[in-house]
Amino acid sequence: KAGVTQTPRYLIKTRGQQVTLSCSPISGHRSVSWYQQTPGQGLQFLFEYFSETQRNKGNFPGRFSGRQFSNSRSEMNVSTLELGDSALYLCASRPTTGSYGYTFGSGTRLTVV
């Protein structure tokens, strides 16, 4: 069974640009969430999607947005990039019933210069 796939693995962007990250959940998983990991702030919850609907969002500015498609694949977008947006962005998926544990992808390392 394929795991959670995130693309690209590495990304370098310039301040002011925008970026889109992609996440393909495990087949059959309909819930997808995103996390930002930085050395200073640690792991922080960005948002969670279920059946194409955002169910919750963490304490991040409106520059951070996301969406989920009918096949459960998800994208997150960051507009007007700032240096502080440099981080590892992790996507996680889980089944809708049964296990409560999320399965994480390997992440996308975003560097803003």
Next chain:
Amino acid sequence: AQSVTQLGSHVSVSEGALVLLRCNYSSSVPPYLFWYVQYPNQGLQLLLKYTSAATLVKGINGFEAEFKKSETSFHLTKPSAHMSDAAEYFCAVSASGGGADGLTFGKGTHLIIQP
């Protein structure tokens, strides 16, 4: 609101020794608790989870954790450390099993294994 405190940003043990990583949580509702491990340049791997079924939870790679409500703790242990256990460990809490409110993580504990 939930919160997690992991005591000790770095823990060093000798190979073969007991591993004990501490986690205390705060939650206004009965919590769901998780331990994840992260190896360099990788994502998070679920070690074990507590979902109120049993207070002593066994996970992968010989790890286990005990939920103690009176102490609001969920410490992670392993009887005998192996070099391959060297990694970053995160404790996380959720009020709804990792659903709409997401996971709240601790700051992490870097486990160092001395040969």
